[in-house]
Amino acid sequence: MPASRLAVLASRVRFEEKAIIAALERRGASYEYLDSRSLFVAGNPDRADWAGRFVLNREVGHFRALYAASALESAGATVVNSSRATQVSGDKWHTSAALLGAGLPTPRTVLAFTPQSALAALDKLGYPAVIKPLIGSWGRLVTRVTDREISTAVLEHVEALPSPQAHVIYLQEQVAKADRDIRVIVVGGRALGGTYRRSTEWRTNVARGAVSERLSLSGDHADLAIAAAAAVGADIAGVDLIEDGDGSVTVLEVNDRVEFRGFQEAHGSHTDVADAIAAHLIERTE
Template identity: 90%
Template sequence: MPAPRLSVLASRVRFEEKAIMSALERRGVSYDYLDSRSLSVAGNPEMPDWAEKLVLNREVGHFRALYAASALEAAGATVVNSCRATQVSGDKWHTSAALLGAGLPTPRTVLALTPQSALAALDKLGYPAVIKPLVGSWGRLVTRVTDRETSTAVLEHVEALPSPQSHVIYLQEQVPKADRDIRVLVVGGRALGGTYRRSAEWRTNVARGAVSERLPLCGDHADLAVAAAAAVGADIAGVDLIEDGDGRLIVLEVNDRVEFRGFQEAHGSHADVADAIAAHLIARTE
């Protein structure tokens, strides 16, 4: 019996991966599960193991996801999301550059190549501002700074970090907004729906306790989210939007390998993210 053409790559099988696998099974699709912790790939495009194979990349760790996508593509597989999409959306500066290149509205952003230059850049950017790591999720190590004294203290800690990448500083204005942001899920160039994510804290990450509420999606939300996903090259994406003080929509982030449990709970039967992903994968294999 021939091996399945579709694989799901993950090291942790969470709610999302279980839902996607169940959706594939309901549709009668044969697939195999690849545990990225035990995966090795020979970078040879003539290897028959990966030729004409489609791999859904659900690896939670950014660097392992990135190198898995690169190796699998080098061996002849098609990866969703692609290596390029993972590289761009997994790095905040690359995401900002892609959004700016596509002419999409995004907060004023500065890349400082040293902690010292970051301090001078913050003086020009203005306060309050946000210092973010280039790579990271769930709001970790994201710091709001309100004055030069606080910035100096934060940047001294950043300078002491061992990774050279940590010394490249991503700075962004803090956009005045309501106690919420907007998450729109995009699959295959189509916006499935949106949620408001509300929090008493200034960071509105569900992993930090934010509550998801269903948002009836309007054309502006959908169009901007689809354009943002296309800008980073992502088939599947969670696009974070915020509304500034004037109600203007701004793209904050684009997330590949997006978690959607909160979204699904907020939408119930109004949307089925896992089934939409399954349908997209089937279309890609065909």
């Protein structure tokens, strides 16, 4: 029996993956579930095994998602999002570089290559600022620093980390904002809608307890989110925007394997993210 043209790749089937699978089934689409923990792809593959197939990449781990996408593409599959989109959006510096290259507004950002140069960079960037790991999600290991003394202590810990990549230090100005940011979900070049994400702390990640509230998305916000998704090459993306005190909007991050539970709960029946993703995948296969 031939393999389905459409596959969903994931190691953890969470709310989002269950919703996407249910939407595919409602639309009568034939699909295969690929567990990335048991997947292997030969380096000299028979391209007939994967040619013409479309794989939705929902693997939660960045490196597994990146290399699975690359291997599947080398074997002839089309992966959504592509390995390039995963590489760019999964790395904060590559995301910033892509946004700047596209001429999109984004917070002032500096890349330093030693803790010592990071301290000098922070003196020029100004406080308060944020020190972020290049790769990571849910706000983990993101640290707000307000002066040189705190920065020195944080960077001493960074210097002690074993990974060479950790010693490449991503610094960003902290944008003065209200207790919220904006999440816009983009699918197939269309902004489905947006939410405010509110929190009692400065990080507004839903995974850290932030609350999502539906917002009426303006055309400017939608256009900016669509342009940001295009800048990193993502078909499906969650774009995080920040409004400063003057109302100016900048792009903070672009998430390629976006979690949308909070968004969906805020929108209810007004917007069905999983169905939009399913429809986009079916359209791509056709």
